[in-house]
Amino acid sequence: MSANKTTKKTAIAAPAEPSPSSSYESRYSPAETEPRWQKRWAEQPDLYGAEPATSGKPKYYVLEMLPYPSGQLHMGHVRNYAIGDALARYMWMTGHNVLHPMGWDAFGLPAENAALKNNTPPRQWTLQNIAAMKRQMDRLGLSYDWRNEVTTCLPEYYRWNQWFFIRMFERGLAYRKKSKVNWCPECCTVLANEQVINGYCWRHEDTLVEQRDLEQWFLRITNYAQELLDDLSKLDGWPEKVRTMQRNWIGRSEGAEVTFQIEDAATAAEEEQPSRQAGTTLLPARDDIKESGKTVTVFTTRIDTIFGATSIQLAPEHPLVKDFAAANPALAGEVSALIDQQKKAREGGDIGAIEKHGVFTGHYAINPFNGERLPIWVANYILLDYGTGAIMSVPAHDERDFDFAKKYGLELRIVILPRRTADPANSGEEEAMLPYTAEDSLLMNSGDFNTLGNQEAQHRMTAFAEEHGFGKATVSYRLKDWGISRQRYWGTPIPMLYCEKDGIVPVPDDQLPVLLPENVEITMEGGSPLGRLPQFVNATCPKCGGPARRETDTMDTFVDSSWYFYRYTSARDNKEPFDTSTVAYWFPIDQYIGGVEHAILHLIYSRFWTKVMRDLGLVKNDEPVARLFTQGMVIKNGAKMSKSKGNVVSPDDMIARYGADATRAYSLFAAPPDRDLDWQEDGVAGVSRFLGRVYRLVTKHADRVRLYLGPGGYTSTDPLSPLGLALLRKLHQTIHKITVDFDGRWHFNTCIAAIMELVNALTAAVPAIAAGEVPDAIFAGILRDLVLPLTLLRCQFPVLAAMVHLGASRADFGAANDSQHLPLRNAVSGHNRDLR
């Protein structure tokens, strides 16, 4: 059937504006078009603004992790932001009220290093970098609501860090203690456990972290350890690998604490007593053993093996060891060697691989289950900060204990065996199985507990210990309290005062913020730079009015990022950290997008912070983030882009050569978003050529189809030609594929591929269309619905340019075209199912 030239034109829109020049550009030029649109958008600060809670639309909070303002975006950022941007656009186009903000994680050490190098104050350096990166983001055409920009180094933000800190102090969640801390000699500051990666600084991959003793401020994250663990099960919108990493980091282990009496040293010296026979039934401490009154408590996850204990092992810094060593100079010397070995191994990052050494103290402890005397050793592989700093050594059933016992000739005693060989008559083959550590086993040589399964034995033996007052069930966590003191300048001052009379006194709320002074000399030695400023240090005690000394440490910058996303909902509020009801509307974050490297730092601290804020009555949500997406890395020539590898591709170069649209679309197109993306410049060039083809296709036919684009879209009652029907079907198949890929799976790459196919089909049909085989009205509708999904993928510049040529920018797409809230209309949400 040939097209009917007299087709009724039922949906003609009169262009609301005079149509622009009819002399079309033959070639799409991003260098001309993109800045023109950017200028127009810059004049509208509300362009990407969220609407109030009363908008009646479903809310959608999409967030990309905020960058550190290094001064230069890299391709990893571009990829992260391109994903968030496409998602924000999709949500706008499908009728959501979208919050899509951006900010700056602006405190931190690089600003101080730059200050040393270039003699630029950290504040100035940081603010310059922010301005430069914001220009880059604008040039990329990213759709942020800048009205709620957050810059963490400004007093309007960090005063609330201080306010939160004081609230935590009041509740015992912030406290000060002297402890062993991780010290990076390169950063000249303390690091949290989470910032030590295999013994090295998280910022300085080649710098071994040292151990130092320092007074520090801690946040009691361990109070929330169980809840942080339990609530992981609610986060089914998070990648399983991140949940697993957090679970392991929290490291819950169930077990028991058992207290052993220590034998009086005088008695022990009198006679060398033979060890008791294995399998002795339960006995109180033997009459011939005198207890010293001292005790040692061990933590064990395997109380079922306690009859197999043949020694007690203490951490070199255990208080008992100090006691023993005080009376024994030879022991003192050996212990200090063990301390050194442990320190070196910790600094080397793999304490688990330490070459095990130990020394017998000459003292004995008494196993409360059977009255046996167990020699007390000091061993370099026992850590004071794990469990109780003391273990019972069961060499037959523990790898480490086995190695140690072999080395020092300590007794091995089998007390559990696999179910099939549990009959003691089978003994003989067991030696070869040692150390035997399986959970599913039966007890032997264990007095009244013989023949119990090990699970039941754990319950019964723990209950027995509780009943007799020498033990109890306990839970321990690998997670430690969060050390937040930093001996650096460029961070939030910790708002505390030290008064001789009143001790530690918080700065009153009405004196916040404690301002970070300007013009501070930055040096990398001698403690916090703030400590050298008398005008900062000397203060007045708010309690007694006497002199007080101000805390000179600053906060870990992970404090800043622990709650910044709440501040986005009312960033200019100067009465409170945020408006509680606005937060209640927007939270939890519907989709958070960032790198997996934050799995146990930022993402565990911010979960903790949310729970604290909930307990303060500020938020109602238990968790900050409903869905988390961790995008893959951008690599080139097989390696992650980095300056040291010399394989960095600058976004500015790509934009200059191919335009922002092509750069961004390529980063969506080249790989599924969760996979690593191997950057190929040919690929960017290819996307750029494709966008040029779309542009030419639309503009070439602008004159013919302009009249058919109206608010009602195309309608016709006339029968379609086979070609017209085929093209329409292809269009709707494409829209359907995009909807499915976009909504459920984020397969942006296959979306773009589908649009490319559609453009190929249209291009091939052009001669037939020109010959009148497809009515202009239909062709116009297809072109419009082709460009809509392209704007969804943020290829907005050529599309907008093309639409200006179509004269459709106001009439068809209305103000929505400029406001970026394009309704998808029959595209995407309501596409014609019959034509799929």
Ligand SMILES: [Zn+2]
């Ligand atoms: Zn460092």
Ligand SMILES: [Zn+2]
């Ligand atoms: Zn005072």
